[in-house]
Amino acid sequence: MFLASDPKSAPGGFRQFLTLGLMWLAVNFLFAGLFFTDGFTALLQAWQLPEYSHGPLIPILSGLLFLRQLKEYPPRVGQIDDRWVGVVVIIMAVAVGSLGKLSKIPEIVAYAMILWVGGILLISFGWKTGKHFWPPVLHLVYMLPLPDTFYYKMSTTLQLVSSELGVWILRILAVPVFLEGNIIDFGVLKLHVAEACSGLRYLFPILSFSYIFAVLYRGPMWHKAVLLISAAPITILMNSLRIAVAGVLAQRYGTDWLEGFTHFFEGWVIFIACILMLLLLSWIMLRLQHNPMRLTEVLDLETEGLGIQAMRLRLIQPSRALITSAAIVGASVLTFHLLPDRNQIGVDRSNFTSFPRDIGNWRQLSPHKRLDQVTEKTLAADDYHNVLLESPDQPTVGLFMAWYQDQSSGGVHSPEICLPGAGWEIAWLERTNIASSVGTSEDFNINRAIVQKGEIRMMVFYWFEQKGRRVAWDFAAKMWLIADGVRTGRTDGGLVRLTTIINKAETDANAEARLMDVLKLLQNEVPNFMPE
Incomplete structure (x- = not known):
C-alpha cells in the first residue's frame, strides 16, 4: 500500500495528497458503502439501544489503535507482492454480505463489514505487514449487535445469575428474601429483575475497555489474559451489587x-466502578510479581506522531489488488441493483381469530387471552393465539401459538428462555422426533420438558414452525430462516407451545399422553x- 518514502519528507499540498492510489481507495470505500448499506442501517438502529449505545465510539478507538500500531511498521521497501490474500478476504466479505442481503438479515451484512476492513488492510500493506493489524480490526466486533437468539439467551442467563448473586448478597446482609x-x-x-437489569448495557462497553486496556498493557501475557477474562465477572458482580x-x-x-437510585446507578457509575476494579486488579498483579512495577510503567499511552501516520494515506499505491477489490465490490453492487425486487413476499394465511374453538374432543375453555403489555411488546409477534382447551374428565391444556411475518429483524423467543424468567425451573428437557407417534413420514422434532415452580409441575411441548x-x-430454526430467505425471499415462521399441569394423582406419562392427543x-x- 505504502511507498518506501518518508511521509515527513513528502511534498505538501492538496494536489500532492490526492494521489491516484488514494482515489482508488476512496472508490473502494464508496462501493463498500453502497454494498453494506443494510449493515450500516442495522448498526445505526442498534446503537440507539442502551445495550449498544457505546457503538459509535468503537470505530474511533479502533482507528486510534491502528495509528498507534502503524508506528511500529515503517513503509516497506520495494515491490509488495503479497496483497492478493486481501482480495480473497474481500471475496469472503462479499459472500457473507450477499448471504445477509438475500436472507434479509442486515446484521449479517454488518458482520461482513469487519471482514472487508481486514481485507482492505491486507491489500494495502500486504500479508507480511497487514497480518499484524488484527487487534484494531478485531476490536470492531464490539460495535456489532448480537444475533437475536444469542442475545436473548445471554440476557436471560445474566438476569438469572444477577438475581441469584443479588439475593445471595441480601442474605449476607441478613435481609429475609426469596427468589x-x-x-x-x-x-x-x-x-422484578427486568431485562434492563441483566447487565448487558454495562458488559459490552467494559469488554471493549478491557480489550483496549490489554492491547496497551505491556505486562506479561498472562496478565492480559486475566484482564480480558475478568471483565465479564466484574461486570456481573457490580450489577448484582446494584x-x-x-x-x-x-x-x-x-x-x-x-x-432515583436506579437512574443514578445506571450507565457511567457502574462503568467507572468496573474500570476502577480492572485497574485495581492490574495493580495487584504488578505488585505481586517478582519485580514490582507501577501501572504507569506498563501502560503504553503514547499518542505522539499519530497525525504523521495518518498522512501516510498519500503514499497509497494503485495496486492491481486494490483495483480488483473495487471491481469485485462494484460488480456486486450492480448485481444486486439488477436483481428483481425481493421484498417480503405476501403469505396467504388465516388469522388466529378464525382458529376453530373445537378440535376433536377438545373445546376452547375461554376466549383468547391477551398477554400483558410488556410481554406482548417483548414477544413482538404479528399474530398470536393464547387459549385453554378442555376435554371431559381431563385437566386443561394451554395452547399458545405465535406467528411472525418477518423474522429477519427479531423473531421467535424460545420458551427455554422465557419460562425460567417467570419463575419456572426446567427440571428436564429433551429434543425428540415424534414423527412415528403422530403418523407422519416427515420429521416432527419437538422440545419436551418438565418445568417446576415450587410444588407445581408442568409438562411442556414446543417447536418452531418453519415453512412446514x-x-x-432455535439455532437450527435460525439457519432455516437464512436458507429460506436466500432461496424464496420468505422469512415468516412461528412457534407452537402446549402446556399442562401434572396433577399429583397422575404420572408424567398421563400428562404426556394428554399433550400428544392435542398435538x-x-x-x-x-x-x-x-403456511408451508
Missing part, C-alpha cells in the same frame, strides 16, 4: 426510592395459520 426466577420476594413486596442495594432500599424505604418444517432447536389434532390445523 422465584427473576422475581425477588421480600414478603411485603416483590421486585440489585442487592436496590433490594435493601426497597425493603426499608419502599419502591419510591428505587427510581417442525424444528426443535395430533393440531397438526392438520396449524398449516392454515402458519
Whole structure:
C-alpha cells in the first residue's frame, strides 16, 4: 500500500495528497458503502439501544489503535507482492454480505463489514505487514449487535445469575428474601429483575475497555489474559451489587426510592466502578510479581506522531489488488441493483381469530387471552393465539401459538428462555422426533420438558414452525430462516407451545399422553395459520 518514502519528507499540498492510489481507495470505500448499506442501517438502529449505545465510539478507538500500531511498521521497501490474500478476504466479505442481503438479515451484512476492513488492510500493506493489524480490526466486533437468539439467551442467563448473586448478597446482609426466577420476594413486596437489569448495557462497553486496556498493557501475557477474562465477572458482580442495594432500599424505604437510585446507578457509575476494579486488579498483579512495577510503567499511552501516520494515506499505491477489490465490490453492487425486487413476499394465511374453538374432543375453555403489555411488546409477534382447551374428565391444556411475518429483524423467543424468567425451573428437557407417534413420514422434532415452580409441575411441548418444517432447536430454526430467505425471499415462521399441569394423582406419562392427543389434532390445523 505504502511507498518506501518518508511521509515527513513528502511534498505538501492538496494536489500532492490526492494521489491516484488514494482515489482508488476512496472508490473502494464508496462501493463498500453502497454494498453494506443494510449493515450500516442495522448498526445505526442498534446503537440507539442502551445495550449498544457505546457503538459509535468503537470505530474511533479502533482507528486510534491502528495509528498507534502503524508506528511500529515503517513503509516497506520495494515491490509488495503479497496483497492478493486481501482480495480473497474481500471475496469472503462479499459472500457473507450477499448471504445477509438475500436472507434479509442486515446484521449479517454488518458482520461482513469487519471482514472487508481486514481485507482492505491486507491489500494495502500486504500479508507480511497487514497480518499484524488484527487487534484494531478485531476490536470492531464490539460495535456489532448480537444475533437475536444469542442475545436473548445471554440476557436471560445474566438476569438469572444477577438475581441469584443479588439475593445471595441480601442474605449476607441478613435481609429475609426469596427468589422465584427473576422475581425477588421480600414478603411485603416483590421486585422484578427486568431485562434492563441483566447487565448487558454495562458488559459490552467494559469488554471493549478491557480489550483496549490489554492491547496497551505491556505486562506479561498472562496478565492480559486475566484482564480480558475478568471483565465479564466484574461486570456481573457490580450489577448484582446494584440489585442487592436496590433490594435493601426497597425493603426499608419502599419502591419510591428505587427510581432515583436506579437512574443514578445506571450507565457511567457502574462503568467507572468496573474500570476502577480492572485497574485495581492490574495493580495487584504488578505488585505481586517478582519485580514490582507501577501501572504507569506498563501502560503504553503514547499518542505522539499519530497525525504523521495518518498522512501516510498519500503514499497509497494503485495496486492491481486494490483495483480488483473495487471491481469485485462494484460488480456486486450492480448485481444486486439488477436483481428483481425481493421484498417480503405476501403469505396467504388465516388469522388466529378464525382458529376453530373445537378440535376433536377438545373445546376452547375461554376466549383468547391477551398477554400483558410488556410481554406482548417483548414477544413482538404479528399474530398470536393464547387459549385453554378442555376435554371431559381431563385437566386443561394451554395452547399458545405465535406467528411472525418477518423474522429477519427479531423473531421467535424460545420458551427455554422465557419460562425460567417467570419463575419456572426446567427440571428436564429433551429434543425428540415424534414423527412415528403422530403418523407422519416427515420429521416432527419437538422440545419436551418438565418445568417446576415450587410444588407445581408442568409438562411442556414446543417447536418452531418453519415453512412446514417442525424444528426443535432455535439455532437450527435460525439457519432455516437464512436458507429460506436466500432461496424464496420468505422469512415468516412461528412457534407452537402446549402446556399442562401434572396433577399429583397422575404420572408424567398421563400428562404426556394428554399433550400428544392435542398435538395430533393440531397438526392438520396449524398449516392454515402458519403456511408451508
